[in-house]
Amino acid sequence: MSQKTFEGRIVGKSVAKVDALSLALGKPLFTDDIPFKNTVHVKMLYSPHAHANILDIDTSEAEKLPGVLGVLTHKNASQVLHTTAGQGYPEPSVYDTRLFNKKVKYVGDRVAAVAAETVQIAESALELIKVKYAVLEPIFDWDKSYGNTIIIHDEGEAKYLIPVHYDSEKNHVAHMDAEVGDMDKGFEEADFIIDQTVRNHYAQHCPLEPHISIAYFDGHDRLVIRSATQVPFHARRIVAQVLGIPLSKVRVIKPRIGGGFGTKQEIITEIIAAAFAMELKRPVKFEYTRKEEFISARTRHPMTVQLKAGVKKDGTITAMDMKVTSNTGAYGTHGLTVMSNAGSKALPLYHCDNIKFVGDTVYTNLPVAGAYRGYGGTQAALALEIVIDELARTIDMDPAEFRLKNHIKTGESSPIFKALGEGGEGHEQTVDSVGLSECIKFGANAIGWWDREEYKKKHSTETKKRGFGLACLMQGSSIPFIDMAAAYAKMNDDGSFNLLLGATDIGTGSDTVLAQIFAEVLGLEMSDIIVLSSDTDLTPFDKGAYASSTTYLTGLAVQNLAEKIKAQLFEYASKMMNVPSSDLKLGAKEIKHSTTNQSISFSDIGTKALYTDNQQQIGAVASELSKKSPPPFCAHFAEVEVDTETGRVKVLRYIIAIDCGTPINPKLVIGQSEGALVNGIGYALSEQFIFNQKGKVLNPSFGNYKIMTTTDLPDIETIIVPTFEPSGPYGAKSIAEINISGPMPCLSNAIFDAIGVRITEPPYTPDRVLKAIQKHE
Amino acid sequence: MTMKINLTINNHPKTFIIDPSELLIDVLRREGYVSVKRGCDEGTCGACVVLLNGKAVKSCILLAAQAHEGTITTIEGVGTRDQPHPLQLAFVDEGAIQCGFCIPGILLSAKALLDKTLSPTKEEVKIALDGNLCRCTGYSGQIKAVLKAAAVMRGDKK
Known part of the structure; x- marks a missing residue:
């Protein structure tokens, strides 16, 4: 790989999460762990x-x-x-x-x-x-909601603060469209056209703490x-x-x-x-109780996504036309942006000159959808990666080769970046770190992709068929020109630092990753940094934990902050040592003279600055506005066994190869990736809301809403493909969301590979798979 | 109506006055053992797991009265900051802790297994943790951590 990568003293190392031991000791750290009287x-x-x-x-x-x-x-x-x-x-x-x-x-x-x-x-x-x-009378089918005679929000008062199409009389929550190139020309040039419609389903996030x-x-x-x-x-x-x-x-x-x-x-x-x-x-x-989480918290937006795409015999994609109907449920929270992200987080993935996106969000009388890891990208990936597979098969090209040929490469752009943003027009950007080819190649080798036909023959029986699936994904890192993050730090007597972050660590490890970036700049150990995050009285602003933004955006703010403090330390040391700043360099918790033995330790600076010499508080605040949203990329490979008698799909192996730029903390990267993956596999195979005819959720419990446990796991392997994102802190991009979006299309492709039956409406439960098999016959 | 129960919690004898209908989780949390987490109230998520007489049990589906005269271990009674249990260390080292809400229960389910055998197979670890849900990690690091802790406790060289 020609791209440079970064490995630092602390950045790039799997240091322990700053809160891990306290959590393992069961310390009273959660909201309900502090007693209040009365x-x-x-x-x-x-x-x-x-x-x-x-x-x-x-x-x-x-x-x-x-x-x-x-x-x-x-x-x-x-x-x-x-x-x-x-x-x-x-x-x-x-x-x-x-x-x-x-x-x-x-x-x-x-x-x-x-x-x-x-x-x-x-x-x-x-x-x-x-x-x-x-x-x-209610409406439950989102494909029948637009313009229905039943009007859900008929109070006539609802409104957006921003100029967006909204028509409650038609149950119409939002509309977005974007078109680049010439669609007619694109489809005329195509040798083959694939037109596929998929529907994803209701699901809940299931954080263990309600x-x-x-x-x-x-x-x-x-x-x-x-x-x-x-x-x-x-x-x-x-x-x-x-x-x-x-x-x-x-x-x-x-x-x-x-x-x-x-x-x-x-x-x-x-x-x-x-x-x-x-x-x-x-x-x-x-x-909340667990039941309330299911019936009255938030869910994923179910969508109907139609994707029509054209391809030439040589593998050139000539046109992509995506139509999205998104169901926001009874209220429109995130209704516009999840829908628009379905286009913006999927369509730039492959070269294509002629692209059209039309998205509409509608109300139904079903539970309220909201933000859910993947945020539209998940829904779109189901359509895109099924269609990409079918385009490849149509022209007899291997699906991996087809993706290698067509995926966006380093230095390239997509017109979609500008045409479609998050709830409005987007921002032009090039993608300057793309490790997707390597992800595809490494993943393919790891699962035995190129020899799969022979392997499948050997391991399949009359009723149990093996199949291999592949899906590629992109996401973003923050919302450009909207998201802002800030960080503040001050030096203490002993040379330690308080790092105060608006950013919200929800278990992701962002407190740790951000401290690693701070430590890297200033030559500190992790134990020199006391992290405090997310207290609106004590910490500076941060937009919060969403949009795969914290490592990238807050990371940049922290890097800026540490550089500011570094400059202060040099200036202070220069005065104390009476030498020009330019003669100084950073040592291990000290500022050293480049040529002589002269040095001053951070603890000396800390003490002197507070009590005796040139007294001042060494510290700073820094913030960063996102200016682009570099996508992380990944390739998902799965091997499944489909029982054609029972319809049961067993995932045997699952390999993900991921490009998140510099992995600031590889073990946390793996944790984020595999956590998202396992959630995604559960969503593809078993998780679903079962409604009765009156719109009531019949399975609002972990006993009846099946999320994966240890015994459901396939063999999972995560391959990190480091790249270097020039705009990110030490080359980092995001990793939080992307991997949840792979399993739905990847497993649909694997099932098709095993039994030749295309399933477009997950979850791939035995009854659904069996029905699809019977329908196919 | 109230009743008195005697428990030994983390090696300390305790006597509590309880309502006979109270669940063990509620009594434990009320008495300050807040590592016992409430995730589902129906015995499926495992966040409330404690060891009762050495067995991993879900305290949200057990009456406190049923634990009378029993010996209970919560994670507060396992390891200290200076001397963490090998399981706690392995979970930290393997990055097997994300939000940490499920971790006390998982550590105790794992401890119940390692108290029985220090040579569990991967399959046995999976089965021991099957009753504990974790939405953050995808479990692989946790399974690895349990196997690693077992090796440390056996005294295997690295």
Whole structure:
């Protein structure tokens, strides 16, 4: 490989996660691990109907129950129209919800909240609330929602803060289109055309820790919210907005949080807890149960994606025409941006001059979709990688060779980058680090791709067929010209540093990765850095944990910050040693003279600067606005065995080869990759919401919503293909999301390779596969 | 109605006054053993696993009263910062801890296995951890970490 790579003293090393030992010791680090006296408990009453007007709510009996402290409904709660999406301001999500809505729009919509002395009392009180509904006919099929006579948001008040097409009369949440080249010409030039439609399904993030917030007032009567959130700064802003209180009166603290994957990018529990805390002046806890996670948190956007593509016999892709219908459920949170990302995080992957994207997001009376790892890229990859496979097969080219020929290469651009961004036009960019060819080659060798026909024959039986699948992926790293991240650091007496980050470590290891970058610049050990992140009173702003941005963007801010401090240290040492700064160099926790033995240690500088000489606080703040979004790339390879009698698909081996630029911490890279992968395999094979005819989720529990366990795992191998991203910190790009998007198409391709049956609607459960086999016969 | 239960928790004798309907997880968390995590309340996620008389049990589907006169280990009673248990060290070294919410339960399920055998096969490790969900890591590092800790505890040279 010609691309340079970077390995530093600490960057590129798998140092232990800064919080790992504390977590292994079971220290009280999570939201609910600190006891509060006199805590009030909250329970929520949810709509049993998918679509209904609330005619009346009578809470009088509930309020009389001893131990009940308050009840909130649409009658007495804040009526501020907002979005629960924790995005930058102005949000690219429609303002279409209130804390409680007079019209309920899905089974699981909020009707009333009870605050009580105990959870049990609150639960009993829920049963005493009498609600009169006028039940309306619902819409569940997102392909039939647009322009339907049933109108879900007929209150007529919803609006975007940004100029985006929105038409509630047509259940139309968002529209995006983009076209480059000449589509007619593209399809005319094609020797073959493939036109495929896929549909993905509802799924939940399943962080092991459900949503939770504890709100209380501190000694200065400021509202403090401890919250399991991915977006503490957005949470602070939205709480202040909805409750009509000054932002300066709100502090959001994110302790350790038990996973997020996107669902904690939503402001779900904070406002309710805060509203009761304001009323009761007591600590209030609102904690979701697992069931509530399934019925009333957020989900992946189910989409119908049609992709029509043309190819010449020589393997040139002549046209790609993608149509997306995205189902945002009952409310439009992330409705615009997930849909637009379906185009922008997939279409630049392959060379093609003529590309069209049309995306529409619609409401249905189903659970609310939101941000979910992969964020549109997952949905689009299902269509794109199936179609790419079929194009290759149509012209008798190996699917790996076809991808090697067509994928975007280092230094190239795609017109889609400019034509399609996140919720609007995008930004032109070249991709300056692409290790995808190597990913494909290494992955193919590792799984035995080139000899697979012989292998398949040898290992298949009459009813158990082996097959191999491949999928390639790209994502981004941050949202250009929108995302901003900041970091602050100060030096202590002993030469140690406090590193204060707005960035939100949700288990990803970002506190560690960012400390590694800081240590690399300043010649520090990890033990010299005390990381504190995500406290809106103490740390600088960061947009939060989403859009695969923290390593890349906050990493750049931290690198800038460390460089600023390095300059201060040189200046300070220069004065102390009475030599020009240019004669100095950085040593191990010291500044040394380049030629003499003269040096001054960081601990000397730290002590002297605070107490005796040239006194000052050595420290700085730095921030970074994202200017591009360099995609990470990866290749997924799977070997499956399909039982043609039972329809069972067994994944035997799964190999991922990934290009995330410089892997700042390889073991954390592997953890992020395999965690996403296993979630993706579960989504492809077993995870799904089962609805009854009234739109109620019938399987809201881990017992009935099957996520993978240790005994379900295939043999997994992760190959890191280091490249160097010139715009990233020490050459790094993102890795958080990309690998969740591979299994759906990769396994569809593997199933096709095994039995010649194309399945386009996951999950590939035995009954679905069997049906597809029978239909094919 | 209340009742009194005697437990030995992390080698300390304890007596608690409980409501007979209280679940073990609720009593343990109330008494400060907050490493016992609540992930599902139905005995499927394993975040609430504790060792009861040496066996890994899910404390969210066990009445506290059922543990009366029993010996309980929570992760607070396993290892210290200066002397972590080999399992804790191996999990840290293998990068097997991401958000960490599932980790106390997983470590205890693993400990129950290693208390029985220091030479488990990979398959046995997988089966021992099958009742513990982790959404962050994809499990491979955790399985590796358990095998590594077993090797350390056997005294294998590196």
